[in-house]
Amino acid sequence: MKGQKAGDEKESTKEHLLKEAESLWLSMKTKDATVILNKLNLEYPNDYEVLCAMSHAHVLLGQAGADDIKETEFREAERYATKAISINPNRSLGYLRRASASGLLAQRIGIFEVSPAVNRTAEDLRKAITLNTDGNKVIAMAHFILAKTHHGLSKVAGILRFPIGLGWGNIDDALKHFQYAIDLDQNYVLAKFEYAKAMYEYGKVEAAKDMLKSIQKIRSPDLRDEKYKIEAKRFLEQISN
Numbered sequence: 001m002k003g004q005k006a007g008d009e010k011e012s013t014k015e016h017l018l019k020e021a022e023s024l025w026l027s028m029k030t031k032d033a034t035v036i037l038n039k040l041n042l043e044y045p046n047d048y049e050v051l052c053a054m055s056h057a058h059v060l061l062g063q064a065g066a067d068d069i070k071e072t073e074f075r076e077a078e079r080y081a082t083k084a085i086s087i088n089p090n091r092s093l094g095y096l097r098r099a100s101a102s103g104l105l106a107q108r109i110g111i112f113e114v115s116p117a118v119n120r121t122a123e124d125l126r127k128a129i130t131l132n133t134d135g136n137k138v139i140a141m142a143h144f145i146l147a148k149t150h151h152g153l154s155k156v157a158g159i160l161r162f163p164i165g166l167g168w169g170n171i172d173d174a175l176k177h178f179q180y181a182i183d184l185d186q187n188y189v190l191a192k193f194e195y196a197k198a199m200y201e202y203g204k205v206e207a208a209k210d211m212l213k214s215i216q217k218i219r220s221p222d223l224r225d226e227k228y229k230i231e232a233k234r235f236l237e238q239i240s241n
Contacts, residue, residue, distance in 0.1 A: 014044060018053055026222045030060040048094070051084035055097040059104065071108055077101035092128035096142050099124035103145055107152075115164040122149055122168070140184035144191045147177035151198050174198060187218045189225040193232045200239055212236040 017036050024033035034057045037050065044050045055077045062073030081098035088094065102121040106114050128142040153161060153169020161167050178195035182188055192215050200208035215232045218225070 014040065014047070014050070018049060021053060021057070025057065025060055028064075028223045030057060030064060033057055034061065046083075046087060048084050048088045048091070051080045051087070052093045052097050055080035055084065055094075055101060059097075059100050062104065071105065074101050074105040074108065078105065090131060091133045092131045092138050092142065093134045095124040095128040095131070096134075096138055096145075099128070099142070099145055103149060115166055118149065118153075119165055122146060125149070136184040137188075140181045140188055140191065143177045143181040143184065144188065144194070147174045147181060147191075147198075148194060150174035150177065151194075171198070171202060175202075187220060189215055189218055189220055189222075189228045189232075192218075193228050193235075196232070197235065205239065209236060209240065 017040055021033040021036045021040075024030070024036070037054050037057050040047075040050045041054055058073045058077035058080065062070045062077065065073060078098055078101040081094055081101060084094035085098065099121045102117050102124070106118050106121065125142045125146040129139055129146075132139060150169045151171065151174035153166055154171040154174060156166075156169075158167060161169065175195070175198060178191060178198060181191040182195065185191070192211050196208040196211035196215075199205075199211065212232050212235060215229055218229070220226070
């Protein structure tokens with residue numbers, strides 16, 4: 001009984017620290033969150049949740065960091081997510097985390113240099129969506145990144161993409177996956193913003209304006225969302241003039 005109680009208390013402490021780390025990165029204090037996660041990773045080196053959190057932290061560090069550390073951080077994020085998948089290949093979160101890292105790495109290096117990685121990113125996202133575990137927010141993020149991937153590829157001429165196996169990207173699927181993302185998470189500020197920009201690009205001006213207006217009503221604990229809301233407001237003003 002004592003052993004069981006000690007185990008339960010240890011698990012409770014781990015969950016508390018993971019939530020504390022999440023709260024810190026929502027407040028854009030990613031380095032502080034990473035300090036907590038590094039300690040957790042030393043104690044729980046094969047814990048799925050800790051590995052996924054480590055992957056996400058390295059993505060955030062890469063996004064916020066200087067150019068000379070971005071690739072290193074994204075590769076670390078990939079490594080942690082791959083280890084999580086090896087521990088539990090039947091959950092969505094690990095595939096989402098690896099796709100997030102791989103997608104950013106492909107953007108950094110260039111899709112023509114790493115076309116297999118772009119295809120693997122899409123495969124990971126489809127796997128996450130098919131498994132459909134870990135809640136609506138996780139699946140919404142998977143649809144969002146898949147939408148962004150389709151959208152980005154659709155801007156590159158097909159004659160350049162098809163020979164390297166990236167002919168599947170198209171705007172119709174981009175818009176579809178943006179819609180899936182916000183259907184699953186109505187408060188997904190970045191998904192709504194990117195969806196609005198995509199709709200505007202393809203002539204859906206009034207729908208884009210409505211989407212941008214809806215963003216301002218969202219209340220989010222993530223400080224990054226406040227930044228996106230300001231950008232969305234500016235974009236709305238720009239396309240309304």
